[in-house]
Amino acid sequence: xxxxxxxxxxxPNIIEAIKFILSREGWNVATHSNGEDAVDVVRAKSPDVLIxxxxxxxxxxxxxxxxxxGDAATENLPVLMLTARGQSKDREMxxxxxxxxxxxxxxxxxEVLEAVRALAPV
Amino acid sequence: MAxxxxxxxxxxxxxxxxxxxxxxxxxxxxxxxxxxxxxxxxRRRIGGKLLLDIAEVLSVEPAxxxxxxxxxxxxxxxxxxxxxxxxxxxxDRVDEFAGRFPGWAELLSTCRxxxxxxxxxxxxxxxxxxxxxxxxxxLHEMLTTVTAIRSAASILAxxxxxxxxxxxxxHRNIYEDSARLxxxxxxxxxxxxxxxxxxxxxxxxxxxxxxxxxxxxxxVPELERGEPESEALKRLGQSISAPAKELxxxxxxxxxxxxxxxxxxxxxxxxAEFGPDPAALSQTTGAGPAQVMRRLAAMPPDVLPDPVGLAxxxxxxxxxxxxxxxxxxxxxxxxxxxxxxxxxxxxxxMVILSLPVxxxxxxGDGVWVDALAMPVGGVAVNSDPIFEAHMLVxxxxxxIDAITQPDExxxxxxVCAKPNCIGRREPSILAPIG
Numbered sequence: 001x002x003x004x005x006x007x008x009x010x011x012p013n014i015i016e017a018i019k020f021i022l023s024r025e026g027w028n029v030a031t032h033s034n035g036e037d038a039v040d041v042v043r044a045k046s047p048d049v050l051i052x053x054x055x056x057x058x059x060x061x062x063x064x065x066x067x068x069x070g071d072a073a074t075e076n077l078p079v080l081m082l083t084a085r086g087q088s089k090d091r092e093m094x095x096x097x098x099x100x101x102x103x104x105x106x107x108x109x110x111e112v113l114e115a116v117r118a119l120a121p122v
Numbered sequence: 123m124a125x126x127x128x129x130x131x132x133x134x135x136x137x138x139x140x141x142x143x144x145x146x147x148x149x150x151x152x153x154x155x156x157x158x159x160x161x162x163x164x165r166r167r168i169g170g171k172l173l174l175d176i177a178e179v180l181s182v183e184p185a186x187x188x189x190x191x192x193x194x195x196x197x198x199x200x201x202x203x204x205x206x207x208x209x210x211x212x213x214d215r216v217d218e219f220a221g222r223f224p225g226w227a228e229l230l231s232t233c234r235x236x237x238x239x240x241x242x243x244x245x246x247x248x249x250x251x252x253x254x255x256x257x258x259x260x261l262h263e264m265l266t267t268v269t270a271i272r273s274a275a276s277i278l279a280x281x282x283x284x285x286x287x288x289x290x291x292x293h294r295n296i297y298e299d300s301a302r303l304x305x306x307x308x309x310x311x312x313x314x315x316x317x318x319x320x321x322x323x324x325x326x327x328x329x330x331x332x333x334x335x336x337x338x339x340x341x342v343p344e345l346e347r348g349e350p351e352s353e354a355l356k357r358l359g360q361s362i363s364a365p366a367k368e369l370x371x372x373x374x375x376x377x378x379x380x381x382x383x384x385x386x387x388x389x390x391x392x393x394a395e396f397g398p399d400p401a402a403l404s405q406t407t408g409a410g411p412a413q414v415m416r417r418l419a420a421m422p423p424d425v426l427p428d429p430v431g432l433a434x435x436x437x438x439x440x441x442x443x444x445x446x447x448x449x450x451x452x453x454x455x456x457x458x459x460x461x462x463x464x465x466x467x468x469x470x471x472m473v474i475l476s477l478p479v480x481x482x483x484x485x486g487d488g489v490w491v492d493a494l495a496m497p498v499g500g501v502a503v504n505s506d507p508i509f510e511a512h513m514l515v516x517x518x519x520x521x522i523d524a525i526t527q528p529d530e531x532x533x534x535x536x537v538c539a540k541p542n543c544i545g546r547r548e549p550s551i552l553a554p555i556g
Contacts, residue, residue, distance in 0.1 A: 011266050013295040017273030020288060055262060084265035106269040109276050 002026035003048035003120055008038050008064070009082065010056050018051065021109045022116065035059030039067050042074060049119045051112070054083040054094070062097045069098035078119035082107070128221040129173070132187045134162035135222045136180045151175045195220055198231035204549075205234065246326055256365060260310045267303045271296055330366035331373065332444060334358050340445050341422045345378045346386055373443070377420065384409050384417045390425050393418070398430050398516045400492050401474050411474055412496050415514040419445050431489075431515035433464050437508050450481060450489050450515045451533050459532035460545035463493035464513035471495040471509050478518060478528035482540045488528040489515050 005022055009015050010033045019029045032041045036058030042050060050068075054061035061081060068074040081099040083090055094102040101115050137147050148158040151172065160166040168176075169188075177184040196216055203211040212219070220227040274292040277284070344354040351374045358374075359367045384407060396402040398418045404411040419432035431447035439457060446452040458464070463475045472495065480488030492514045497507035532538030535547045 011270055013270035013299055014266065014273060016291065016295060017270065017277060020277060020292075021273070084262040084269075105265040106272045109273050 002028070004028045004030065004045065005049045005051060005116060006042060006045050006047035007031045007051045008035070008041070008056065008061075009033065009051065009053040010035075011053075017109065018112060021113060025113065027116070033057075035061070035064060038064045042068060042077070043071075048078070048121060049116050050077055050079045051116070052079055052081050052099075054081060054085070054090075062093055065094075065097040065099060078121070080112075080115050080119060128164060128218055129168050129188050130161045130164040130166070131218055131222050133168075133176055133180070136182055136187070137162075140180065142180075147176065147179055150179045195224075195227055195231055198234060199227060202230060202234040257310075260306060263306050264303060264310070267299050267306065271299045271303065274299070327363060327366035327369050328442070330362045331369045334362060334366075334370060335373070335443075335445070339422065341420050342374065342377055345374065345381050348382070351375055351378050376416070380413050380416050380420070383413060386421075386425070389417055389421075393421070393425060397519065398426060398514070399519070400494075400514055401476065410496065411492070411494050412510075412512045415492065415494070415512045418514060418516075428517045430517075433458070433462070433513045433515070435464055435468075435511050437468065437510070439465060439468075442510075447489065447515055453534040457547070458534055459538065460547070461529070461531040461543070462513060463491050463529075464511050467493035467495040467511045467513070468509055471497070471507075478526055479531050480528040482530050482532045482538050487518050490518050491515050 002025060005027045007015055007018050007029060009018070009031070012033070015031045015033065019031060022029045030045050030047065032038060033056075035056030038052075038056065038059065042064075052061045052065060056064075061083075065079055065081070068077060068079070075098075078100045079098070080101045080103060081094045081097075082103050082105060083094070084105045091102050100119055103111060103115060133147075137144065144158055144162070145155040148155040151158070152175065153172065157166065161168050173184050173187065177187055180187075199216050199220060200213065203209070203213050203216070274295045278289065278292050278296075338358055342354050342358070344357070345351065351371070354374050354377075355367070355371055359370050362370065388407070389403070392403055392406055396406065400411045400414040400418065403409075403414045403418075407414070409417075415432055416434075418426070418430050421430075423429065429447065430445075431450050431452070432443065432445045433441055433452055434443035435441050435458075439460075441452065441458060444452045452458060463477060463479065467473070467475050475493040476490070478488050478490050493511060494513075495509040495511040498510045499508070501507075530540065532540055532543075535543075535545075536550060539550050540546075
């Protein structure tokens with residue numbers, strides 16, 4: 001099955017690659033590259049799965065996720081967090097903020113696809 | 123045990139090293155073996171002709187037998203012992219050790235200095251890896267670019283047809299990203315190489331800037347003449363790392379603003395009239411006392427024959443600028459003494475604390491300090507101010523009417539023996555006084 005995926009990431013070429021591989025699998029992919037208004041965009045798009053980068057211009061991914069988890073409408077939204085830092089404390093921070101999955105760069109396309117498939121509601 | 127009483131130990135050491143029996147040396151020096159035994163155990167003082175005779179028999183300069191180890195060596199050995207108290211080194215016999223085994227003592231001292239330097243380097247490198255924003259940003263940039271390249275490349279490498287437009291886009295993306303990756307990695311290598319060159323010598327960017335300013339006498343003629351900051355940066359920032367250059371640039375910008383607000387032509391006559399008194403000069407010129415302090419610290423020796431010192435710290439207490447004086451040294455590494463009025467000023471912002479202080483263990487009447495904490499930046503909505511403190515250190519004014527007992531402060535805890543100090547952070551390497 002396929003559904004809606006929102007990718008919030010500030011690197012345009014990563015966005016393009018993720019969009020391509022997910023679209024090819026039948027997912028509807030929307031993208032956004034700014035952290036400041038990311039929460040509004042998530043509410044407006046109501047995706048089935050959110051792919052969220054940690055380091056975004058304007059606001060960190062952790063902050064965005066914490067706000068989403070505090071909102072009844074998005075508290076259960078499956079979120080895959082992307083980060084360039086793979087230290088255990090970063091993983092803990094992502095878990096504490098409420099990430100469903102955590103993936104460190106450089107990840108492979110297959111890993112992203114597998115994660116989105118696993119996170120998507122049945 | 124005083125060092126000049128160890129002559130006997132040195133005689134014994136030399137005699138044993140040369141394989142001469144005690145009785146033999148006594149006979150050739152014309153004294154009894156029992157008397158030589160007393161001398162060798164430092165129970166009899168020795169000097170004059172007998173010393174010369176024994177030195178001749180042992181074929182050494184008499185001075186080698188009478189002069190003990192240098193004070194610096196003794197101090198270094200004491201520090202080595204305090205670094206590892208669990209070793210239970212016989213501190214009361216350090217003079218004897220250095221006197222009897224000068225070579226081993228020197229080796230121990232050198233090893234200890236090397237360990238300290240290496241520990242400092244490890245600390246600096248660890249700190250850099252953890253907190254260096256430039257390094258962290260560069261690595262993040264590299265990983266992100268690698269991710270983009272990997273994703274695009276794996277799409278192109280997959281079997282099956284791909285739309286020509288998409289194919290062209292991913293080819294272009296890989297080309298652009300690889301160029302970006304090359305640029306980032308080149309920049310990172312340059313940065314690490316530059317830091318590597320300076321790490322052993324100076325450690326951190328702030329220390330590099332301190333060394334540059336010290337060499338320049340904290341005075342920048344180009345900026346005094348109103349020339350561009352870039353000229354001064356070109357001259358002073360020749361051989362420092364990129365992060366240090368950034369710090370230096372900030373410092374030069376501030377210097378230029380200060381020099382514009384208080385040019386030497388206006389300030390020098392006032393210093394002649396009022397002396398290096400920041401409060402009086404501030405009142406007369408209308409400039410802020412902190413700015414006056416920075417200007418005083420930048421004055422050349424012909425304006426201020428008795429130089430002033432200056433320390434600036436941020437709200438966390440970290441020294442961001444230091445111009446020490448012989449009578450008021452400032453720690454090069456780590457934190458300074460928490461009793462400095464510099465830190466007390468942070469508790470009483472926007473009040474000039476003006477008082478005499480003396481550094482513990484130092485001779486003389488002490489120095490006069492003026493300390494002031496001022497908010498950094500302007501007023502902002504719902505934002506607490508962050509303070510920066512300045513402390514000017516100047517010679518004791520001559521026109522002080524009442525004799526005020528100076529406050530006793532230290533340099534830093536490790537080299538301060540002040541007993542029962544409420545500000546003590548760590549044990550001293552020196553024995554407590556009193």
